[in-house]
Amino acid sequence: MYDSYTREEVEAAFKIYLLLQKKGELRRRDFIDLFEKYSSNPKVRDIFVSVFEPMAEAKMLESEDVLYLVPEPDSDYLSYSNEQLRELMRLDNNTELYCAYFVILCLLSEFFGADFLDEVVREYILVKDLERIVSASFESIEPRMDELEVDSGFNFRAAYEHWKSMEEYRELERMKASKTNRYSFILRVCTFLQSQGLVNLIQEREIYITRKTELIVRNFYAGKETKEKLLKLIGGRP
Numbered sequence: 001m002y003d004s005y006t007r008e009e010v011e012a013a014f015k016i017y018l019l020l021q022k023k024g025e026l027r028r029r030d031f032i033d034l035f036e037k038y039s040s041n042p043k044v045r046d047i048f049v050s051v052f053e054p055m056a057e058a059k060m061l062e063s064e065d066v067l068y069l070v071p072e073p074d075s076d077y078l079s080y081s082n083e084q085l086r087e088l089m090r091l092d093n094n095t096e097l098y099c100a101y102f103v104i105l106c107l108l109s110e111f112f113g114a115d116f117l118d119e120v121v122r123e124y125i126l127v128k129d130l131e132r133i134v135s136a137s138f139e140s141i142e143p144r145m146d147e148l149e150v151d152s153g154f155n156f157r158a159a160y161e162h163w164k165s166m167e168e169y170r171e172l173e174r175m176k177a178s179k180t181n182r183y184s185f186i187l188r189v190c191t192f193l194q195s196q197g198l199v200n201l202i203q204e205r206e207i208y209i210t211r212k213t214e215l216i217v218r219n220f221y222a223g224k225e226t227k228e229k230l231l232k233l234i235g236g237r238p
Contacts, residue, residue: 005043005047006043009037009041009043009044009047010047012034012037012038012041012044013038013044013047013048013051013052014052015034016034016037016038016044016048016067017048017052017056017069019031019034020060020067020068020069021056021069024068024069024196024197025066025067025068025069025197025212026038026066026067027065027066028065028066029065035065035067038067039062048060056069056071057071057072058070058071058072059072059219059220061212061215061216061219062215063211063212063215066211066212068197068212068215068216070212070215070216070219070220072220082094082097085097085100085192088192088195089188089189089191089192090188091188094155095155095158095159095161095162096162098154098155098156098158098159099159099160099162099163099185100185100188100189101154101159102134102137102138102156102159102163103130103134103185103186103189104189104193106130106133106134106137107125107130107190107199107207107209108209108213108217109137110122110125110130110133111125111209111213112217120209120214123208124202124206124207124208125206125207126205126206126207127183127186127187127190127204127205127206127207128169128183128205130186130207131168131169131182131183131186132169134163134182134186135163135168135182138156138159138160138163138164141156142160145157145160163182166180166181166182166185167180167181167182168181168182169181169182169183187201187204190207197210197212198210198212198213198216199213
């Protein structure tokens with residue numbers, strides 16, 4: 001931390017924080033002056049990192065032309081509650097929410113591959129293929145669900161029962177018309193992720209992850225211990 005800061009530097013850091021708190025991201029093309037102040041002035045950056053990040057329980061993540069403010073994994077300040085997530089994804093209860101979490105975990109595992117979180121290994125995945133992968137992952141961990149629930153506090157069995165209660169993928173147009181099938185469930189999850197800037201869902205068929213997702217995964221979940229724990233939860237091998 002520096003000994004002193006100018007009023008301009010403090011104001012710049014505060015404006016950046018307010019914009020990020022409101023929008024979740026700050027794009028160079030929209031706010032070039034503030035973007036450059038954060039990127040090129042170490043004092044503005046230091047104010048943000050030492051004051052605003054701890055206050056918001058969040059971390060600044062940078063790409064070439066976008067700044068993101070992302071909640072720390074254990075943060076209660078900028079994160080959503082279960083109730084808020086159920087409302088945003090149009091889910092009825094926490095069992096459906098746990099099922100949605102499992103879908104997201106499987107989605108990430110497909111993009112980051114067997115080494116999980118080290119590098120992106122594919123450009124996109126089809127929704128129908130993700131459905132098949134989620135089913136296979138649930139089946140893989142079924143013999144160990146009781147053990148995994150004790151270790152993680154995650155209600156795998158209830159989530160799996162809900163998944164099995166939904167109809168499997170058959171024909172796209174019929175699937176999209178129904179709200180009680182696995183394909184539509186995945187679409188609801190991905191629509192929420194897209195609203196958060198985490199995936200791009202193309203024609204309700206193809207799922208692409210974003211640069212923001214890559215940064216979040218690499219900054220918060222790339223440790224060996226975390227990788228092995230997450231892989232275990234979906235039946236993969238560390």
